[in-house]
Amino acid sequence: MTLPNSPEARDIAAHLHPYTNAKKHLEIGPMMIESGQGVYVEDRTGKRYLEAMAGLWSVNVGFNEPRLIEAATAQMRKLPYYHTFGHKSHGPAVDLAEKLVGMAPVPMSKAFFTNSGSEANDTAMKMIWYRANALGQPQRKKIIARDRGYHGVTIASASLTGLPANHASFDLPIAGVLHTGSPHFWRDAHPGESEEEFSTRRAAELAALIEAEGPETIAAFFAEPIMGAGGVIVPPQGYWPKIQEVLRRYDILFVADEVICGFGRTGHMFGSQAFDLTPDMMTLSKGLSSSYLPISALLANDKVLAPIIEESDRIGTFGHGFTAGGHPVAAAVALESIAVIEERDLVGNAARTGAYLHQRLSALADHPLIGETRGLGLIGAVELVADKAARKALEKPGQLGAAVNARLLERGVITRNMGDALAFSPPLIITEAQIDELVEALTGALDDTLADLPR
Structure with missing residues (x-):
């Protein structure tokens, strides 16, 4: 529930957002990000998220870099x-x-x-x-x-x-x-x-x-x-x-x-x-x-x-x-x-940890909801399907991608679905342990979504 005079309520009243359903925003309001450190950000409630999109593909050196x-x-x-x-x-x-x-x-x-x-x-x-x-x-x-x-x-x-x-x-x-x-x-x-x-x-x-x-x-x-x-x-x-x-x-x-x-x-x-x-x-x-x-x-x-x-x-x-x-x-x-x-050889780190990311994503290829995994370095995606043979998701384009994305957010990972493709583009400082954290959350989100789908 959005409280009167809260930052969320003020945002709804005064702020038109990019790439947002403007009418839906009047109902649900924003998620307020308050701080960031390394590959993580925190919202106004203090919940921490692994920022798997580096903001918008871009915070390469991580959040709050002193230099x-x-x-x-x-x-x-x-x-x-x-x-x-x-x-x-x-x-x-x-x-x-x-x-x-x-x-x-x-x-x-x-x-x-x-x-x-x-x-x-x-x-x-x-x-x-x-x-x-x-x-x-x-x-x-x-x-x-x-x-x-x-x-x-x-x-x-x-x-x-x-x-x-x-x-x-x-x-x-x-x-x-x-x-x-x-x-x-x-x-x-x-x-x-x-x-x-x-x-x-x-x-x-x-x-x-x-x-x-x-x-x-x-x-x-x-x-x-x-x-x-x-x-x-x-x-x-x-x-x-x-x-x-x-x-x-x-x-x-x-x-x-x-x-x-x-x-x-x-x-x-x-x-x-x-x-x-x-x-x-x-x-x-x-x-x-x-x-x-x-x-x-x-x-x-x-x-x-x-x-x-x-x-x-x-x-x-x-x-x-x-x-x-x-x-x-x-x-x-x-x-x-x-x-x-x-x-800090972050280009090399992107190559090394990127290879590990794609290895972990490829291991999910047999999951019922994954049609394709793809990427290079620290940019990747999984294409979501409900019917592997037909290479189709749900009847409404983007519905499956939005569902898995929402489940990932619940599990503390911020990413972005482009239709029924989920993208991953974390800061270049990410470690293999943090990639494990990301992929484990993705696996759970996929399983949660699969359990929710109509039989």
Whole structure:
């Protein structure tokens, strides 16, 4: 029961929540998180939860890391804010730009700072259009993304996103944004089709879309190395080599959305390294600062930037930017977060403990409610089914996922169901013992849900 004047009641009265059933929220209110330490958070009642989503795929160094707090405090005292408009700059922005360009897995020229993954992808789209005009190719503006991909929620980035809930009633996607098929082999493969054959088909579908639209009209292709919010979809054998060959054949820019995969999540510093990707642009956020402060970045190579630089001279300015882009405090925290990841070998820990996580999840494959387990490093998912043979959950999509998710919450684990897939993306500091805690809670939640299902 929500008490009058409680934080829960005040939240109901004053706060519209993202990704929430707004009407249902008026009835049930929020779960109030009060504190965090390591891989755990506590709610207002004092109950502790293992945060198996690292917040939103992002608190890589764990909650309450003193070094990040100290970095923010020191920078706040020195220079609490300055911008980077009109030839102005400051030390943390320069240091972070230099660090990101230097650590990129393929040659990149410069970093542009924004505040969220959505803004970074939105900025990438604007730069791609600006570049096309600079090159005298005003017809080359169409952009291809993928079904079930996730790239954000601004008007442009939500158009790239390939999930129905991000389009319905928003009048999206906008014109010029196209979608090709998801790389989910388990869900989308034809009967008897091998992974290589499936990948060949997906690449052929991409090429056919390009030909149908006109190659001279296609500017870029956006994709996550591993799909995150679309259900943690790991591309099958041969997928990325075949897709990249199509992009090279038609001279189409490749934008790698590293917002979730970047900074160690896959057991590599960047997801692009896990799959030998050669993007022209990379969008970064979330793990960049371990989400302690809002910051994101767009990296671009010379092929992208050289025409943009010339066009800005012709016009007189590159007329785009954000008040808080490259904020000195956020940049200082991001630099410290990267330092912690590097010094404590959290990328290596993600590879090692991630392998253990997938071993433990794979051992649940025979459970009546599990259709597939998948993932890489410290990002994984289990696909829930009520009918293994038909690969179907319950009649209402997402109902089974929500039921298991609720049972997990009762057992002290916070995760997220994307439809009927349960995702796991814990802080990179997690131990094998804490993974055991997570998987034991999952096993209990599965058993509880199975007992509750109609026979």
